[in-house]
Amino acid sequence: MAALLPRSEPVAASASSRFLVLCGVLAVVPGMIHVFLPDGGAGVIAGIDLSRDAARTVSMFAWAGATQIAWGGMMLAIGLFHRALVPLALVLLLLEKTLHALSFWVLKPGDHHPPESYAVLVAVPVIALFLALALRRRG
Incomplete structure (x- = not known):
């Protein structure tokens, strides 16, 4: 496992690294x-009507x-073991969530x-705040 996850130079845990660990868990x-x-959360959590093409919707959720599990594992590893990469991970997370917001509300809005x-x-904005804190610590 050490070859897969070698420890980086020690960097003190910061609010940003702890936040990234939380984001990893939340992913x-x-x-x-x-x-x-069984329904991937599409019906019971997201409230999507699965009466039409349920298999495709459930497959897309899976x-x-x-992807969430893999990305969450990466955030956990960075936040716990490779803290020097926290700003990079936060930039990528900010990009992902900004694209999600744009897709949900601007580019491909729907009625659900x-x-x-x-x-x-x-x-x-919360990710942007923790990114700013992580970058400020470096400067």
Whole structure:
């Protein structure tokens, strides 16, 4: 395991690294729901009508969940073991959530808004704040 996750130069834990660990957990848990819940959370959580093309919708949720689990694992590893990469991870997370917000509300708005569509509106400025804190510590 040491070859896969070598420790970087010691960097003190900061609020930003702890926040990234929290983000990792908040990615892995829904990812597991999307992969392992029978409907992937599409019906019971997101409230999507699965009466038409349920298999495709559930498959797309499982695909997204697999990505969430992998990305969440990466955030956990960076926040715990490779703290020098926290600003980079936060930039990528900010990009991801900004694109989610744009897709939900501007580029591809729909008449149904799952919980994530509202969560990203809160997440974007919070991530930006922790990114600014991480960059300030470096300067």
